Amino acid sequence: MPEPASSAPTLAGPDALPKTYDPAGTEARWQQAWESSGAFHPDPGPRAHAFSVVIPPPNVTGSLHMGHAFNTALIDTIVRFQRLQGRNVLCLPGTDHASIAVQTILERQLKAEGGSKDDLGRDAFLERAWAWKAESGGTIVGQLRRLGYSVDWRRERFTLDPGLNKAVVEAFLRLHEQGLVYRGEYLVNWCPASGSAVSDLEVEMKEVEGHLWHLRYPLTPLPEQGAAAGAGAAAGASEPEPPIDHLVVATTRPETMLGDTAVAVNPGDPRYAALVGRTIELPLVGRRIPIVADPHVDPAFGTGCVKVTPAHDPNDFAIGQRHGLPQITVMAKDGTMNEAAGRFAGLDRFEARKAVVAAMEAEGLLVKTEPHRHSVPFSDRGKVPVEPLLSTQWFVRAEPLAARCRGALEQGEPRFVPERWSKVYRDWLTDIRDWCISRQLWWGHRIPAWFVVSETGGVITEATPYVVARHEAEARAKAEAQFGAAARAAGRPLQLEQDPDVLDTWFSSGLWPFSTLGWPGEDGQEPADLATWYPTSVLVTGFDIIFFWVARMTMLAGAFLQEGEEPAGGRDSWMPFRDVYIHGLVRDENNRKMSKSAGNGIDPLLLIERYGADALRFALVREVAGAGQDIRLDYDRKSDTSATVEAARNFANKLWNATRFALMNLGGETPASLGEPIAAALEREGRPLQLADRWILARLARVNRETAERYGSYGLGEAAKGLYEFAWNEVCDWYVELIKRRLQVSGELEGAARTAALADQRTARQVLAKVLSELLVMLHPLMPHLTEELWHGVHGVAFEASADGSADTPGEQAEAGSLASGPPGSAAASAFLALQPWPTLDEAALDGELEEAFAALIEAIRVVRNLRAVAGLKPAQPAPVQFISGREPLAALLRQATPEITALTRAASVSVLTPAEAEAARAAAGPQRALAGVSGELQVLLPIDGLVDLDALRGRLEKDIAKATKEIQGLAGRLANPNFAGKAPPEVVAECRANLAEAEAQAELAKRRLAELG
């Protein structure tokens, strides 16, 4: 093992650290250190101090995509901030078994191998599924770690693991006891591809170009003529119309006609009123079916006649219920026609469609075929049209659960961020339909129901009685109690068979916020984790699963975390989360949602390898300023690069170098050894805070306050942007530049001058150390690895930590480019930046006036630089600078900052004059050729006769004049309006006047200078 290079933290020499930040080693090292020290393993404690998040468990369907990285970045930023705030933070990770998705993948694999799940058998199939889970789950967990997720891996859960299964069984049982789970035969969405029922939510309507076939259905002839023919009011007064002998119906699914059991017309439709009650001879089938009147039929659409197929269409099903029509199923579960379809039996449903149309045409019953664009329900997973099919399934009665949630929402629970999503949630909970939860799949939670098959000849039928139980023994006991005696009397031993089906994945996901915390617990004892961390503080997820997941969680929590009217366990709410932070989706460069199936996903690992996890995180979070909005990630597929992430990487590099600069200039000291820069104390010591110090400390305090406020209220993008600007545009661009002169005490100084310079140097060092250190803390939630590394560098913690030899340190620690020589041992775990307190806000440092004044100073320097650039002065060419200002605060500031101005503008000299002094000088010496610029009321002159490009100067002045003139026109126009002066607030009017005066002064100055150029 290489020696934990004692040279690495020798930060004084410029050679100690490379010029560019290399994230790979740093990130791996800290991930390892955080984990091995248990930094993110909280213990249960008082609820008051707790903060908890359960992560949305990714499906074990392969690997993570950018959406997960985005979600992770947001959650981790939030929980890391809360940790810095001193909360007892639990962030609980896990994965979801994704029943149908995983089964689909496995079946596809088997098919490719020439087999099928039925060849394999249920047990072997499940074995294979678990092997898949191990692999995919491992990949995903590895990716989450790579992002630096500060979760408690000890508490990692999988929706199919034993603890969660216990919760699922318990939930099913209790819902069943409450009558909220029932079994029955209904029309469900059947996915022929996966051979299972799916819920309404798993169906996606797609517009397709289809046909509308008009079919002629002959009426059954009346036994005797005339009786009913003239009875209809429609016939009117005139000639009796020829008697109607058929109806025409239109359909998009002709094959379903084989299951027709009626034709319906609107009850108010005069054309057909007389026919209601008569019958039709169903073509191809020969069945005699009634004509019924039902308000569902729109008389204006098509012919106003609708064929009714109760077993194959939801609307028809409802009509059938109203009229007591038989339900004839003509299709099998694999999407082929069954025996009831007569000669069409065995044909695939789409083949049958063609065959039925052909047959009707052959019989002269096809009236016409129209192209017709309409919506067809497709299965989300199977990607084929779903078939409404009658079958016996388990359902959750949704309305009572939804009602509780609607009630809670009226009380503001949960709080949606952004608020508008609450409406989407509420609307879905209104007029909700029952939830079909059984799936004809193998991979999932087996339904805890046992059929007493001995009661129905050894097979499961719709009529077979069942018991719901926690396990087979309990089922047997229950069955024995209910059916035992009768069965013995009848001489047939009780025979049980567990329901072969599994539960909808979302049933187990719906329990996630409490099942992961130990619900339902043992023997009625409340689990400690549940007591501490339920309700969770916030759920962070995409808007696309508000119905699937968010609403299911609130509904199920309402069933279990409530005792009577009160939340269980003495909590203040049964809701699984206080806030729901809804974010958008990550879209690709063409604004398409990134998804695996669309093939446009970007592997987060690719970007992490190129730019670092911190850069990716920062880039993603920075993009979310308008929360709830989708984010578009630019990406060049040819080169696997992203300008957005690259910019974040550059920021990381900027921080690296700022720290490098500090370490080279702090003389080996740390914030602790330097001590806090306290204004009063420094004053007493005769080395007071300088202007720039006070300014940056004022800015630091304000940024501290703003950032904490933003992090705490889901303004993560704004927090990121604010810190970026502060770090780069203020700390680096100005503060560091301003103090360079003070940090480098010249060796030529002697005696008292040297003592004073060294004292002032210490002041600057103190401020720099404080600003940098606190900046790193504030940035930590966004860029955890880099800040952890730099913070250790600044604080010199690495020295102490490496002193013990770090027995378990991996070899890579000593690599070049690491600030810390190694992660601290467990004893030093609390020395992690991740576990530091948020910097105390220094209220006294806040100074709005100073910030404003300093902004003016910066602007003045900018004007000088601009003038120099316009005049084409060489960067190194010194030039005198003259400021003319009548405003004392600024003038004083300029005088005070003369050394800084000199350094930052390459000034040969700096003088600050009042307008009167300037006039006097002018009168004495005559006009001088000079560059002139204006910033507010401040005039800036660079008297550099002979050095300048006169044409460029003229151009510049003419531009100034034009600009000022335009401004004068606008402002004067406003002031000329009597209503403005009368109605606008006085301060606005005053500001307007001041601006006008300044603009006029600017124009005049520029004109004068132009004239003086000759």
Added chain:
RNA sequence: GCCCGGUUAGCUCAGCGGUAGAGCGCCUGCCUUACAAGCAGGAUGUCGCUGGUUCGAAACCGGCACCGGGCACCA
């Protein structure tokens, strides 16, 4: 049909009553001993259209157009 968003610089987006901002890109000049993944300077917009409210509208209200999304769905 119902309900949400969006339309601002070449691109991605902030701003949400006081006469336009950032990042990237672009142009000019700089290897200034923290950083060329950088520094300094610069250019760039009838703020979708149209009425209205207001002293004042990118912002508030009405209408329209276009783009995106969700829900429901008539055979």
